[in-house]
Amino acid sequence: MELTLDRVYQAAHVLKPVVNRTELVHATRINTNCDLYLKTENLQNTGSFKIRGAYFKISTLTREEKDRGVVACSAGNHAQGVALAATRAGTKSTIFLPAIAPISKVEATRGYGAEVRMIDGVYDDAYEAAVKYQQETGAVFIHPFNDPDVIAGQGTIGLEIMDQLSDADAVIVPIGGGGLISGISFVVKMLNPRCKVYGVQAAGAASMYQAIKDHKLEGLDSVSTFADGIAVKKPGDVTFDMVSKYVDDIVTVTDDETAAAILTLMEKQKVVSEGAGAVPVAAVLFNKLPVEGKKVVCVVSGGNIDVNILSRVINRGLIKEGRKAELTIELLDKPGQLVAVSRIIASMGANVTKVDHNSSAENTDINGCYLTVQMETRDFAHIEAIRQKFIEEGFKLV
Numbered sequence: 001m002e003l004t005l006d007r008v009y010q011a012a013h014v015l016k017p018v019v020n021r022t023e024l025v026h027a028t029r030i031n032t033n034c035d036l037y038l039k040t041e042n043l044q045n046t047g048s049f050k051i052r053g054a055y056f057k058i059s060t061l062t063r064e065e066k067d068r069g070v071v072a073c074s075a076g077n078h079a080q081g082v083a084l085a086a087t088r089a090g091t092k093s094t095i096f097l098p099a100i101a102p103i104s105k106v107e108a109t110r111g112y113g114a115e116v117r118m119i120d121g122v123y124d125d126a127y128e129a130a131v132k133y134q135q136e137t138g139a140v141f142i143h144p145f146n147d148p149d150v151i152a153g154q155g156t157i158g159l160e161i162m163d164q165l166s167d168a169d170a171v172i173v174p175i176g177g178g179g180l181i182s183g184i185s186f187v188v189k190m191l192n193p194r195c196k197v198y199g200v201q202a203a204g205a206a207s208m209y210q211a212i213k214d215h216k217l218e219g220l221d222s223v224s225t226f227a228d229g230i231a232v233k234k235p236g237d238v239t240f241d242m243v244s245k246y247v248d249d250i251v252t253v254t255d256d257e258t259a260a261a262i263l264t265l266m267e268k269q270k271v272v273s274e275g276a277g278a279v280p281v282a283a284v285l286f287n288k289l290p291v292e293g294k295k296v297v298c299v300v301s302g303g304n305i306d307v308n309i310l311s312r313v314i315n316r317g318l319i320k321e322g323r324k325a326e327l328t329i330e331l332l333d334k335p336g337q338l339v340a341v342s343r344i345i346a347s348m349g350a351n352v353t354k355v356d357h358n359s360s361a362e363n364t365d366i367n368g369c370y371l372t373v374q375m376e377t378r379d380f381a382h383i384e385a386i387r388q389k390f391i392e393e394g395f396k397l398v
Contacts, residue, residue: 001148003242005190008155008183011056015156018055018088020044022157024164024297029268032284034291037168038269039161042277042303046112048229049157049301050074050081050144053179056153057142058085066091071139073097073123073130076105077229077276077302078144083112094139096130098122100228102306122223124233145179146236154180158187161297169294170196172280174301175208175250176230178239184299185246198289199243199250200279202227202258208235208243209250226255226309227275229302251289253282256320261285262310263317265300274305275313322380325350326372328398329390333359333369341371344393348386351376370398 022043027036041049058070069092072082079095086093093114097106098121110116117133119126134141143150161171161184171188173181178199185197201209202225211218219234235243243250253261258275261282265271273281280298283289305313318324331337338355345352354374377383390397 003148003151003155003186005187007148007152008159008187011052011149011152012156012159014056014059015052015153018045019052019156021160024161025269025271027269030264030281030285033287034284034294034296036284037165037295037297038265038271038281039157039297039299040271041157042271042273042300046077046080046084046108047302047304048077048081048277049154049180049299050077051084052081052156053147053150053153053183054078054081054142055085055088057147057149058082058089058091060149061089061091061140065140069094069137069139070142071096071130071134071137072142072144073126074144076101076109077304079109079114079116080105080112080304082142083109083114087113094133096126096133098126102228102304102309104306105304108304122233123231143236145177145182146238147179148238151179151183151186151238151242153183155183155187157299158184158191162188162191165295165297166192167295168192168195168297170198170289170291171297171299172198172200172283172289173299174230174276174279175199175201175243176205176232176276178208178235178243180299180301181247182239182242186242189246196248197246198283199247200283200288201250201252202230202275202279203252203254205231205233206252207232208240209252211235211240212243212250225275226313227258227279229274229276230279249289251283253279253286253288256316257282257286259313259316260320262305262313263321266314271300272303272305273300274302277301277303322383323377324374325377325383325386326374327387327390328370328372330396330398331369331371333367338371340393341373341395344389345373345375345386348382348389349378350382350386
């Protein structure tokens with residue numbers, strides 16, 4: 001079945017009582033070379049955009065299909081969308097999750113009324129288990145991305161963006177399997193053909209990027225990224241065709257760049273994003289796309305980040321921005337050395353957070369030691385100035 005604009009409008013009508021029309025936030029506090037807006041799907045019911053596609057798809061099922069129940073597999077967000085949509089529609093849902101899914105997403109899925117089954121491995125392993133279950137039980141499979149009705153549901157975000165900012169120059173969207181960007185790019189190109197649509201993938205899970213580059217549908221052997229929402233080995237045939245047709249370009253960002261984007265969103269705009277939701281902002285912050293001086297919308301697709309990961313992500317983000325640094329200094333092990341070191345750091349306006357004194361390293365002199373100092377700094381220029389100061393004062397940096 002071909003996707004039509006009518007179908008997306010129909011989806012918008014069906015979704016009206018269930019989903020939030022999420023705000024388009026003008027991100028004036030984030031320092032970029034463009035005029036940045038955030039489509040805050042992290043504030044959607046279930047914490048991500050996935051409820052849109054799942055709910056619309058389930059709304060199209062017949063009574064007889066609903067009686068058989070639905071089955072889905074997901075790294076977490078689609079699972080929550082399907083669970084809530086099925087519960088609202090009065091049908092039973094069975095969700096297969098990969099063992100790597102964050103505990104917060106697993107518990108949330110149960111909380112929305114689904115029966116959860118954990119499968120060893122990644123998304124693709126959970127997918128195989130779900131397909132097997134579907135064949136055995138006759139339940140209806142709700143695919144996370146490769147389904148025109150799911151895509152129509154996600155496309156309602158495109159309608160909202162065009163309504164909220166009709167003169168947008170570019171819309172930047174995360175890509176996992178490609179359902180979100182298929183829906184949004186289709187709508188945007190129909191309503192405003194001159195608006196560019198760019199996709200962003202994690203460098204460690206660049207399946208669509210690779211497939212588009214090679215002009216053929218193919219999968220990766222493995223994926224590696226903390227952005228679990230877009231860790232997909234192989235895009236769908238429906239989404240591959242739509243991305244080929246409607247998306248202007250795809251770029252990739254590293255996990256460190258994504259971490260820096262999560263930190264920036266939180267600190268500057270008070271927006272909590274998961275890894276998948278932050279990749280469009282990472283692409284803007286690290287100048288991966290030609291959007292200088294343009295009106296740009298980044299789709300923050302979800303905010304379901306595991307709190308345990310969040311602290312690590314913030315740490316990585318600080319390091320990536322030069323706001324956390326470590327210096328190792330070779331010293332003579334005698335009184336007063338630490339005072340001299342702290343005096344220099346304090347005079348340069350940095351803050352010491354940790355000190356490690358090691359006098360037993362094999363490659364130091366008998367009466368020598370290594371002092372490793374962790375500091376809070378302003379930026380990379382600040383770190384360099386501190387290093388230079390130590391060298392000027394005759395200290396040996398390792």
